[in-house]
Amino acid sequence: MQLPAELIFYRTRSYFPWLTPYIAVNIALPLIIGIIIIVKDSVNQTINWSWLLKQAKRHRPRLVAANIIALIATLVSVPIPLLMPLMVDEVLLDKPADGVKFLNLLLPESLHGATGYILMVLFLVVLMRVAGQALNILQSRQFTLVAKDITYNIRGHLLDKLGRISMRQYEERGSGGITSHLITDVETIDKFVGDTLSRFLIGLLTVIGTAVILLWLNWQLGLLILLVNPVVVYASRLMGNRVKNLKKKENQAFEKFQQRLVETLEGLYQLRASNREREFLAQLKSNANDIRHNADKYAWQSEAAGRVSFLLFLLGFELFRAAAMLMVLFSDLSIGQMFAVFGYLWFMLGPVQELLGIQFAWYSASAAMQRLNNLLVLEEEVRPTPKVNPFVDGETLHIEVKNLHFAYDEDKEVLHDLNLVIPAGKRVALVGSSGGGKSTLIQLLLGIYQKNTGDILINNHPIEDVGYDNLRNKMAVVLQHPVLFNDTLRQNLTLGADYTDEQLWLALDIAQLTDVTERLTNGLDTEIGRQGIRLSGGQRQRLAIARMVLSDPEFVILDEATSALDTATEAALHTALNEFLVGKTTLIVAHRLSAVKQADLIYVLEDGQVSQTGTHKELVNEKGLYQTLYGSVQSPDEKHQSVLVSDMINNSTNESGQETHNSQVIDHKKLDGNTSEDNLAVARMNSK
Numbered sequence: 001m002q003l004p005a006e007l008i009f010y011r012t013r014s015y016f017p018w019l020t021p022y023i024a025v026n027i028a029l030p031l032i033i034g035i036i037i038i039v040k041d042s043v044n045q046t047i048n049w050s051w052l053l054k055q056a057k058r059h060r061p062r063l064v065a066a067n068i069i070a071l072i073a074t075l076v077s078v079p080i081p082l083l084m085p086l087m088v089d090e091v092l093l094d095k096p097a098d099g100v101k102f103l104n105l106l107l108p109e110s111l112h113g114a115t116g117y118i119l120m121v122l123f124l125v126v127l128m129r130v131a132g133q134a135l136n137i138l139q140s141r142q143f144t145l146v147a148k149d150i151t152y153n154i155r156g157h158l159l160d161k162l163g164r165i166s167m168r169q170y171e172e173r174g175s176g177g178i179t180s181h182l183i184t185d186v187e188t189i190d191k192f193v194g195d196t197l198s199r200f201l202i203g204l205l206t207v208i209g210t211a212v213i214l215l216w217l218n219w220q221l222g223l224l225i226l227l228v229n230p231v232v233v234y235a236s237r238l239m240g241n242r243v244k245n246l247k248k249k250e251n252q253a254f255e256k257f258q259q260r261l262v263e264t265l266e267g268l269y270q271l272r273a274s275n276r277e278r279e280f281l282a283q284l285k286s287n288a289n290d291i292r293h294n295a296d297k298y299a300w301q302s303e304a305a306g307r308v309s310f311l312l313f314l315l316g317f318e319l320f321r322a323a324a325m326l327m328v329l330f331s332d333l334s335i336g337q338m339f340a341v342f343g344y345l346w347f348m349l350g351p352v353q354e355l356l357g358i359q360f361a362w363y364s365a366s367a368a369m370q371r372l373n374n375l376l377v378l379e380e381e382v383r384p385t386p387k388v389n390p391f392v393d394g395e396t397l398h399i400e401v402k403n404l405h406f407a408y409d410e411d412k413e414v415l416h417d418l419n420l421v422i423p424a425g426k427r428v429a430l431v432g433s434s435g436g437g438k439s440t441l442i443q444l445l446l447g448i449y450q451k452n453t454g455d456i457l458i459n460n461h462p463i464e465d466v467g468y469d470n471l472r473n474k475m476a477v478v479l480q481h482p483v484l485f486n487d488t489l490r491q492n493l494t495l496g497a498d499y500t501d502e503q504l505w506l507a508l509d510i511a512q513l514t515d516v517t518e519r520l521t522n523g524l525d526t527e528i529g530r531q532g533i534r535l536s537g538g539q540r541q542r543l544a545i546a547r548m549v550l551s552d553p554e555f556v557i558l559d560e561a562t563s564a565l566d567t568a569t570e571a572a573l574h575t576a577l578n579e580f581l582v583g584k585t586t587l588i589v590a591h592r593l594s595a596v597k598q599a600d601l602i603y604v605l606e607d608g609q610v611s612q613t614g615t616h617k618e619l620v621n622e623k624g625l626y627q628t629l630y631g632s633v634q635s636p637d638e639k640h641q642s643v644l645v646s647d648m649i650n651n652s653t654n655e656s657g658q659e660t661h662n663s664q665v666i667d668h669k670k671l672d673g674n675t676s677e678d679n680l681a682v683a684r685m686n687s688k
Contacts, residue, residue, distance in 0.1 A: 046376040047154060047369050052193070055153055059146045066142035070201045073135035076128050078209035081343030083121050089336030091117050140198045147194025151186050158182055158372065164380040167448045173378075179262065180255040181375050185368035192365035196358055203354035210344050210351075217340060218333050221323055225345075228316045246298040247364050251371060253294045257287040302360055309356045317345050382450050386467030390459035391474060396424035397458065397555045397585040399445070404454035406437075406444060406608075414440045416608040418454070427586040429599035431626065436605040438589045442557055445587075446472065476553035480560035482544030484532035489517065490524040492532070493547055503550060510576040511546035512569060513539065537564035542573065549580060556581060559589045570594055593630050602626070 056063060083099075090099045091114050103117050111120070158181065170178075214222030264271065264280045271277045324341045327333040333341075399422040406415040415437045422428045430438045443449050444456065447468030456463040458471060484492050493504055504524060508514045516539065520526040532540045541564050548556065562570045574594070590596050597616045604612035604619065604626045612624045619626040 047157070047372050049369075052150065052189075055150045056146060056193075059149065062142050062146055066139050066146075066198070067201065069135050069139040069142070070205055073132050073139060073202060074205040074209050076135065077132035078206060078213065078347075080125055080128050080132075081347045082213060082340050083125055085336045085339035085343055087118060087121055087336070088339055089334050093335065136202055139202065140195075143198035144194045147190050150193055151190040154186050154189065154372070155182060158186075158375065161376050161378075161380075164383070166379045166381045167443075169378045178375065180251070180258050181372055184251065184254060185371050188368040189365050192361050196361040199354045200358045203351035206351040207348060207355065210348050214341065214344060217337050218324075218327055218331065220331075221320070221327055221333070221341060224323060225316070225320055228319070231312070246294065246301055247367050250291065250294040250298045251367065253287070253290040257284070257291055260284055260287055306353075306357065306360070310353065313349070313352055313356075320345055381447065383447075383468060384464040386470050387465040388461050389470060390461050390466060391470070391554070395459055396583065397474060398422070398424040398460070399555075399585070400455075400457040400460075401441070402455040402457065404441075404444070404456065405452045406440060406449065407452060408449075413452075414608050415444075415451075418605075418609060420603050420610055420613075422585060422587060423601070424459075424585055425583050426600045427581065427588060427598055429588040429590065429596045429602045430605055431590070431596055431602060431629065432605035432611075433625070433629075437608045438605055439559065441605075442477070442559060442587070442589065445557070446475075446477065471555075474553060475555035475557065476548040476551045477557040477559065478541070478544045478548050478561040480541070480563050482532075482540055482547075484528060484535075484540060484543065486530040487527065488522075488525045489520075489528055489543070492528060492543060493524075493550060495547070497550075499550055504546075507546040507549040510549050510580055511542040512573050512576065513542050513546055538566070538569060541565065542569075545573070545577070554584060556584055556586045557589070558586065558595070560591070562595055563590070563592065567594075574598060591629075596630070 086099050089095050090097050100117065103120055104112055107116050107120055162178070211222065211226055214225055216222075261284060264284060267280075268277070271280050321342060324333065324338045328335065328338050401418055401420050404415050404418040405413055407413040414435075418437070418441070420428075430441065432438060440449070444451055445463075447463075458466045463471065490504065493499070493507065501524070505514065505517075508517055517523060517526075528534050528543075532543065535543065541561060545561060562573060565573065570592075571594070578598075588595055588599055593616075596602060600615070602612075602614060602616060602619055603610050604624065606625055612619055612622065612626050614622070616630075620631050621627070
């Protein structure tokens with residue numbers, strides 16, 4: 001029997017105290033906790049729920065549309081379980097009421113009857129279900145668009161951070177862990193925003209709509225159902241805390257595996273050459289087993305938690321069914337209304353599962369955001385604001401190092417009271433034993449690390465006042481192991497900058513790579529493989545030198561830049577570079593005498609200090625480390641190489657002192673040293 005509106009209002013108001021616990025547990029408490037979490041996150045974190053809320057506000061029109069669509073979908077879907085059961089009372093039990101009156105308005109008089117009524121209700125139910133699903137899809141689409149934009153912003157935020165993170169942090173964390181953040185963790189947040197929240201909104205509105213109808217059908221039974229639900233939610237939250245920690249362990253295991261996988265693949269050549277490939281792959285399998293172990297625990301325990309929550313719901317369902325049948329016996333609840341209650345219990349099944357499942361998605365998203373925040377709080381590279389620009393007048397770089405101290409840790413200084421001058425337009429070499437501080441000084445000049453004390457002056461201005469970005473625009477570094485990308489020869493030369501083919505070929509000519517490139521099937525557009533794997537070691541170094549030539553820097557750093565070249569190729573390269581480096585400030589770090597002898601001034605570094613200064617002729621006759629390295633112990637090959645290079649450079653300078661590289665350059669095809677190596681590389685790349 002339906003209750004009059006006045007009686008419904010009176011009874012609802014009279015039993016409002018019974019509704020207070022439900023409101024407190026289901027509405028007020030989560031709202032307060034959510035506010036506390038947002039305030040806390042906004043203070044301690046960078047990417048948090050407050051940040052996500054701000055991002056979502058940028059899509060206010062789309063979210064408003066999604067909410068309106070969800071509301072309409074709920075209004076269309078919620079009455080469905082009520083229609084057929086009411087036919088039991090009004091049609092099968094022959095107790096016509098408002099439902100039959102409404103159907104009479106829709107049907108012609110010839111169809112006024114049980115069959116017509118049932119078919120019409122069936123048609124309405126099918127139509128409403130189709131419309132409800134269509135609206136759900138449209139609503140989900142709105143959330144998906146918002147989620148993809150938010151995750152794009154998160155990735156952009158992270159990539160901006162990556163450009164500022166200090167090299168010390170990169171060295172400690174490795175690339176695998178950072179890759180995991182940008183892929184796995186961001187996808188977790190994307191799934192939560194685009195999928196979970198969309199279904200949660202529909203589920204929440206459905207539960208609210210169902211609650212209203214249950215209270216309308218029988219307020220005592222409806223109230224019983226609504227008061228039991230918080231018990232299910234509370235029990236699920238207790239299990240959710242356990243699931244949260246398991247998900248964190250799974251993510252950590254995946255990060256460790258990904259980092260080791262990247263390192264193994266990058267070093268696969270060396271591992272295979274040293275016959276250690278199996279050992280490293282075995283370690284990878286061990287890491288994969290850790291993922292399996294943690295993922296298994298997370299999967300079955302989260303599944304178990306979900307099923308236990310569902311079991312509680314089913315137990316409640318059986319309780320409600322029994323209560324509904326008792327209500328038929330002892331109250332005015334009709335048979336049809338009882339069937340409607342049964343229908344709504346099943347109708348609530350999906351939405352309640354969505355509401356219970358959101359906590360696990362919440363925990364996963366929270367853990368992902370925490371891991372992203374761990375990345376966002378990493379130490380950043382120091383980038384002082386430039387105060388002066390010493391390059392306005394085209395003045396050549398002059399570098400002076402005064403009383404420089406630096407240590408990677410507090411235990412031992414790598415550079416101790418270092419003093420030296422790199423004159424403008426001159427070539428300066430740094431030599432010394434391994435660990436003497438040569439590469440460290442380069443890193444300080446580049447701003448990769450920051451000095452502890454002392455001064456580095458650029459044209460008499462502190463390097464901090466000049467700014468590292470301004471300085472890097474004027475310099476180029478060629479490393480012993482250059483960074484190359486899995487792309488074409490052209491792309492690795494230009495790094496995305498615009499150069500003409502004429503400029504590219506000129507750079508290749510100076511780097512002694514013209515002959516190799518001309519013999520490639522695709523020429524400059526040939527793929528060189530990951531880290532330039534299809535090139536030989538010497539070709540990779542020459543490619544890096546060609547890249548440096550293209551940038552035409554004012555300050556050049558050659559850090560063991562020709563260590564992989566044979567004697568003849570290096571001689572030809574030094575001859576070609578001799579003209580290019582005229583007037584450029586050049587810093588050479590090398591162990592090979594042929595490279596060191598090119599310098600106008602040589603500094604010998606020992607234990608982080610300058611122990612000797614002079615030219616090659618001066619230092620080789622002076623007792624000290626330089627004589628030990630390049631004097632009596634000089635190999636016959638080095639002596640021959642030094643004489644060859646020196647003769648070539650002397651022959652390439654005319655009487656007026658101007659370089660004549662174009663007329664004196666050595667034809668690389670006539671050199672014996674790298675011909676077979678280049679031929680193999682050409683054949684390897686052409687075969688691809």
